Amino acid sequence: MALSVHSYHDPSGFETLAGEWNSLLHRSAADTIFLTLEYQRTWWHYLGEGELLILVVRDDGEHVSTIPLFATDDPHPLTPHPLTPLTPLTLATVGCVDVSDYLDLIVAQGREEAVYAALLDYLAGPSAPAWDMLDLCNIHQDSPTLTVLPALAKARGWAVSTARQEVCPIVRLPGTWEEYLDTLAGKQRREIRRKLRRAEGEASLRCYIVGPEHDLETESEDFLDLMAASSPDKAAFLTPRMRDFFRQLARVTYDAGWLQLVFLEIEGRKAAAYFNFVYNNHVLVYNSGLDWRAFPQFGAGIVLTAYCIRHAIEHGREVFDFMRGSERYKYQFGGQDVEVRQLVIRRT
DSSP states (O other): OOOEEEEEOSTHHHHHTTTTHHHHHHTBSOOOGGGSHHHHHHHHHHHOOSEEEEEEEEETTEEEEEEEEEEESSSOSSSOOTTOOOOSOEEEETTOSTTOSSOOOEEBTTOHHHHHHHHHHHHHSTTSOOOSEEEEEEEETTOTHHHHHHHHHHHTTOEEEEEEEEEEEEEEOOSSHHHHHHTSOHHHHHHHHHHHHHHHTOTTEEEEEOOTTSOHHHHHHHHHHHHHHHOHHHHHHOOHHHHHHHHHHHHHHHHTTOEEEEEEEETTEEEEEEEEEEETTEEEEEEEEEOTTSOGGGOHHHHHHHHHHHHHHHTTOSEEEOOSOOOHHHHHTTOEEEEEEEEEEEOO
16 A cells, blocks of 8 residues: 555644654654654744644554644745755745754654655645745754655756755763763863862852752743853844743653753852753753853853763763754863754755
8 A cells, every 4th residue: 555645734733643743753763852742842833934734654554754844935034054045935844943953854764765755746746835945954964864865856856955054062971970081182181170179169069950849930041041141142042932932842841851951050149051851861952051250260161061971971871962063162071073964855
């Protein structure tokens, strides 16, 4: 029996698929928090624009793919990219682009070729919107999407281009803190040890992870205020709509057991914070806040990063992922680049 493609054009599709969305994601090669139902639904509610188009592929009733797209004439309303000029109609991945570090199409492993052939059949047919460009952002360098989908599209005579979109420095964690420190350059290793010794000698310093004993809404507001204090760019980024997105994302990921909201306090004042996720035994650094004017002698950002990495090692995590961006401090802590790429298909 041929694969069948079903479409959902409004947010009720998220609810209809709630019972099977994440189960399929766990069976795919693209199992990332940014493709979970919780994240996708939250992103669309607060940041989505255009027409939602969730495609579901079934094989004799078996759910083998979820393809969350949206149709827009402005594919990246937050940040334009060189491969993405304005077009009459673009289909983009739900979540593109700035706040979703890893994205892809969700396909059961081993079914990519058949599913992507069915997807292109659908997109070439009368049921699809009159699209001009399929723009898929932030795809991990190892994704089968980057090899399977371009070949099928080129066979139809469609134009295909790929490019490195960003790097994500990651640290593969060893079994002990000392083993980790030994992987760093000598100067950085000595700096971390010195700052930790000083921090741990201060009775006024406290590091904690938000848990059931805390009020999540209050802690989330404190994080957003710290994030805005970090730089003028972050302050401008945190529009009212973006703040609402972060508030709800904190709630849904906390309820799912994925949120790791970490604060460093000095003399009772929050000096630094991380908004992390713990997913598939990886720690994902989503965003940060730093009051760099307060207690500059402590190096609060360095201390909190070291605490988070040490905590990850002590809890047996496999990877500490700094995610998108090539900031210098990520490499000082041992980050090694993986790429995320943009795949663009133009119908010709």
